[in-house]
Amino acid sequence: MGKIKRVGVLTSGGDAPGMNAAIRGVTRTAIYYGLEVIGIRHGYHGMIHDHFVSLKAHSVSDILARGGTILKTARSKEFMEPEGRKQAYENLKKAGVDAVVVIGGDGSLTGARVFCDEYYDIPFIGIPGTIDNDIYGTEYTIGYDTALNTVVEAVDKIRDTAGSHNRLFFIEVMGRDAGFIALKSGIACGAEAILIPEVHGQVDNLKDYLEKGFKRKKSSNIIIVAEGDEEGGAFAIADRVKDDFHDYDVRVSVLGHIQRGGTPSAYDRVSASKLGYAAIEALMDDQKSVMVGFHNSELDYIPFRKVIKLKKKVDPEELQMVEILSI
Numbered sequence: 001m002g003k004i005k006r007v008g009v010l011t012s013g014g015d016a017p018g019m020n021a022a023i024r025g026v027t028r029t030a031i032y033y034g035l036e037v038i039g040i041r042h043g044y045h046g047m048i049h050d051h052f053v054s055l056k057a058h059s060v061s062d063i064l065a066r067g068g069t070i071l072k073t074a075r076s077k078e079f080m081e082p083e084g085r086k087q088a089y090e091n092l093k094k095a096g097v098d099a100v101v102v103i104g105g106d107g108s109l110t111g112a113r114v115f116c117d118e119y120y121d122i123p124f125i126g127i128p129g130t131i132d133n134d135i136y137g138t139e140y141t142i143g144y145d146t147a148l149n150t151v152v153e154a155v156d157k158i159r160d161t162a163g164s165h166n167r168l169f170f171i172e173v174m175g176r177d178a179g180f181i182a183l184k185s186g187i188a189c190g191a192e193a194i195l196i197p198e199v200h201g202q203v204d205n206l207k208d209y210l211e212k213g214f215k216r217k218k219s220s221n222i223i224i225v226a227e228g229d230e231e232g233g234a235f236a237i238a239d240r241v242k243d244d245f246h247d248y249d250v251r252v253s254v255l256g257h258i259q260r261g262g263t264p265s266a267y268d269r270v271s272a273s274k275l276g277y278a279a280i281e282a283l284m285d286d287q288k289s290v291m292v293g294f295h296n297s298e299l300d301y302i303p304f305r306k307v308i309k310l311k312k313k314v315d316p317e318e319l320q321m322v323e324i325l326s327i
């Protein structure tokens with residue numbers, strides 16, 4: 001691999017609190033090594049449509065504490081097509097960008113992998129950025145901690161009103177394909193049950209639980225539902241339950257995009273800074289087609305190949321623990 005002189009950085013897919021800290025980490029580490037930095041705005045869409053801006057050390061001042069992403073983000077359908085990737089490659093060449101750091105989720109890293117299989121001479125390094133924490137090969141993804149804290153704060157508030165009225169609440173949290181936010185926030189909030197896409201047939205168990213008459217013992221029941229649950233989300237499940245349990249005063253709350261915003265937690269800022277730094281270190285070490293992540297709390301490099309192919313699993317013991325703790 002020739003010497004890298006100019007590195008591009010982009011954010012892609014759903015934004016996540018801490019992405020700015022990662023952009024700052026990438027930019028300042030790259031400048032430390034004497035590289036020029038090009039910010040690619042609007043993710044892969046910007047790569048295809050030439051949305052390139054020069055980033056200096058001061059361009060990333062005062063962004064560490066800000067949610068969202070200063071580079072903007074997008075989900076690009078064009079990049080899924082060979083013509084789109086060809087245009088992106090030509091634009092990178094024209095701009096003299098000889099390496100790229102992609103900050104994003106599963107789809108974004110899949111895009112990086114496909115691009116690198118077609119064009120070998122521009123190395124890509126991935127940084128896991130999604131509130132969902134659903135990327136194989138890393139125990140943490142940027143934004144997850146802040147999103148979890150947002151959910152916990154909201155659910156605690158709902159618990160107050162649920163308890164005052166003896167109500168059964170279904171609270172829907174984000175996670176189109178994964179239940180990590182639901183599971184961990186459910187544990188943190190003492191949810192009575194947690195429904196996630198990874199586990200099937202949970203509604204029947206839920207009915208058992210309600211039939212056992214826990215309502216008599218508990219002043220509130222909080223059921224956390226991941227949006228990607230097989231039953232179609234909190235409203236659908238609430239409808240099914242309402243038909244069978246008229247005694248329950250049921251309410252639904254969908255937390256929605258509030259989970260993606262807000263100032264990043266200290267944990268997200270530190271971890272995202274480390275990942276940004278490590279991505280440039282990886283390029284300096286001639287690595288390519290790898291994602292920087294955390295394994296046993298240490299920085300680690302995982303080949304795109306594995307990241308894309310394998311699915312991160314929820315811990316079944318944690319689900320069992322929720323059952324035990326919610327009696």
Ligand code: F6P
Pocket residue numbers: 013014105130131132174175176177227260
């Ligand atoms: O991937 C992150 C995520 O927040 C998912 O949890 C959610 O399903 C999705 O993005 C929502 O995407 P959009 O903002 O495009 O509706």
